Amino acid sequence: MTRLTGLWASCLLSATWLLNAATSVCDFAEASHVNDWLRHPVYGDPSFDSFQRLPGNPIHRGAAPFDWPVNGFLFPDPRSGNWYVFVGDYAKGYLSPPSRCLLCRSTNRGRTWAKLGTILQGDARMFDKDGHTPDASVVYAERRYHMVYDWGEPDFNAEGGLAYAWAEQPEGPWHRASEPITRNSTLPRLLGRYQRTYAATLLRRTNDWLILAMMDHAPHSWALFAMTAPNAGGPYSERRLVRCVEDDGFHPPLLEFFPAFVHEGFVYAPATSVALNRNFQALFRAPLERAEDPAAWTLFQYGSVWHADDVEMEHFGIWGQTYSGFVDRDGILRVMFPSRDPDGRGTINLAHRPWTEPMRKRGFILSGHSGPSLTLLRRAYAEFVLDAEMELRGTASLLFDYGAPLGPNQPASDATIHTLAETRHAALQFAPGRWSLLRRDTTGHTQELASGTLREGLRRSVRFKRNGNLTTIKLDGREVWRGQIPASDDVPPSGVIGVRVEKDSHLAVERFRIKGESSPACMVFLHTEGLLGAGASPKEWGECSDAGYRFGVGAASKVAGARAKWNVIGSGLRLWSPRGPGYGSIEVRLDGRAAARIDLHSEAAVSSKPVWSATGLADTYHTVVLVAEAGQAPLDCLEVTTRR
Numbered sequence: 180m181t182r183l184t185g186l187w188a189s190c191l192l193s194a195t196w197l198l199n200a201a202t203s204v205c206d207f208a209e210a211s212h213v214n215d216w217l218r219h220p221v222y223g224d225p226s227f228d229s230f231q232r233l234p235g236n237p238i239h240r241g242a243a244p245f246d247w248p249v250n251g252f253l254f255p256d257p258r259s260g261n262w263y264v265f266v267g268d269y270a271k272g273y274l275s276p277p278s279r280c281l282l283c284r285s286t287n288r289g290r291t292w293a294k295l296g297t298i299l300q301g302d303a304r305m306f307d308k309d310g311h312t313p314d315a316s317v318v319y320a321e322r323r324y325h326m327v328y329d330w331g332e333p334d335f336n337a338e339g340g341l342a343y344a345w346a347e348q349p350e351g352p353w354h355r356a357s358e359p360i361t362r363n364s365t366l367p368r369l370l371g372r373y374q375r376t377y378a379a380t381l382l383r384r385t386n387d388w389l390i391l392a393m394m395d396h397a398p399h400s401w402a403l404f405a406m407t408a409p410n411a412g413g414p415y416s417e418r419r420l421v422r423c424v425e426d427d428g429f430h431p432p433l434l435e436f437f438p439a440f441v442h443e444g445f446v447y448a449p450a451t452s453v454a455l456n457r458n459f460q461a462l463f464r465a466p467l468e469r470a471e472d473p474a475a476w477t478l479f480q481y482g483s484v485w486h487a488d489d490v491e492m493e494h495f496g497i498w499g500q501t502y503s504g505f506v507d508r509d510g511i512l513r514v515m516f517p518s519r520d521p522d523g524r525g526t527i528n529l530a531h532r533p534w535t536e537p538m539r540k541r542g543f544i545l546s547g548h549s550g551p552s553l554t555l556l557r558r559a560y561a562e563f564v565l566d567a568e569m570e571l572r573g574t575a576s577l578l579f580d581y582g583a584p585l586g587p588n589q590p591a592s593d594a595t596i597h598t599l600a601e602t603r604h605a606a607l608q609f610a611p612g613r614w615s616l617l618r619r620d621t622t623g624h625t626q627e628l629a630s631g632t633l634r635e636g637l638r639r640s641v642r643f644k645r646n647g648n649l650t651t652i653k654l655d656g657r658e659v660w661r662g663q664i665p666a667s668d669d670v671p672p673s674g675v676i677g678v679r680v681e682k683d684s685h686l687a688v689e690r691f692r693i694k695g696e697s698s699p700a701c702m703v704f705l706h707t708e709g710l711l712g713a714g715a716s717p718k719e720w721g722e723c724s725d726a727g728y729r730f731g732v733g734a735a736s737k738v739a740g741a742r743a744k745w746n747v748i749g750s751g752l753r754l755w756s757p758r759g760p761g762y763g764s765i766e767v768r769l770d771g772r773a774a775a776r777i778d779l780h781s782e783a784a785v786s787s788k789p790v791w792s793a794t795g796l797a798d799t800y801h802t803v804v805l806v807a808e809a810g811q812a813p814l815d816c817l818e819v820t821t822r823r
Contacts, residue, residue, distance in 0.1 A: 220431045326346070328343075369418060721737055
């Protein structure tokens, strides 16, 4: 599950990633440097994607009591040429009144839309007991329209699943099968945790039918599964997991899929993070005829898949599942995407981009929605000159000598950036009408070194120069500060540069040009990152505060076999851990293979230090899995260096 193929594989793994390491001048706002930025489902994504919106958005907006139309399926009808959007229409909070499926139709390739109303809803005489029928996907084959949809009883947490319907035309009437495809309460749990089925895409193959759908172990993990049948209505095979965090391969956690689409023999499955900020996406793919095989799936694009425009109908970024798309005869990827406006009402919108040009040549977007976003350069600079041009609404900071540990505040949905990430760095912060130069120490205490007013407008030019101990700052062409930024306690300068955007803020970076000699960067990922990556639950690990951990916080296993996993990008790895009389042994796996067994028992407590390392690795995707064996296992942090 760790192989990378497709359009961006050569970019992600190319030798140019290494050859540019000593380049004296780099503009990191050019898409050729996309892989120099840290991208993460919780921290956020500096996206270079090339999507453009269609005029007329939104094509549908929620209204009470159905405030949340937050899912949908874009269907180009091969028979009529019309475009249809099947909208999953929910009440705020999802439960009451029961959700339904609406239909919108365009007869002119998305320029205008007619709202056709409800085409699927619960029925007291059916298995849903007058419950939910929200999210659908549709295929035209054998002179009939085939649909797989979600169903649920009025309390869908008690009972629900997937079901089949058919029609002679997209507008219906839709004839629902008398029995569902899956009934969640009767399904055996996969991996002891996955039972609830939802968010299904129906796909026609040469000799059979395929369903790709979701299962969850909320709020800690989500999985994509496949099942096949000789006929669209079933019966279907047993579910088979094809992407999940429980595998030892690289898989970004907290991602929800739905729906998928097919292009040139491959099925593509976009996925959106369900962390608090919801601005990270990834794209997976597999050959359609092998899509039920986990080994056939690859991570096609990691980050830079999507950005939110700074408009009211996209206030929350992508909110719901992810975008629904198809590639038209002109080679354009057409998508429908859900969001919410500032009043919390769901919106259904359209966008497009050239299929073969997923990224713009220059300029990236970093947005903060329900939470902040953070990205760092995977290069370090001791002395440098940074020239940046950007447009900002809200509050954002340029970060320097960033030495804070990274991790989510919780290994669960709606996670945001850990408070420790707000320590150990300097920041040049921009807020409406004001700038300030800040220094944050190891405790997070903030010292303001300087501040001033900003000229009106959203556009900013920044020149930040560090020569030895002397730093000079120019804003909008005017020098505003010259002096020495004091060190943070006993933490040596890291040379790592980054960008942070606060909640409800939007940053467009047009230039991020750095002159200087780069060196390898070092980043440290907390225990919460390991818990998140494995989809671990509180039954497996207990978090604790203890001075023996590197940053004073960590976790300890509660059961034998408890598992943690860091998904990282780098060429050097060091696992840190305390030792003590209450600890036992752990197994360490690197990229799915056994790497070491380490005894962490000692007669006296020993503070955290490196207990395992791997160097000289390809500067690409890696996983480090820690498994508790005999006795209690401590879980501290993983240090990652880049080959720069």
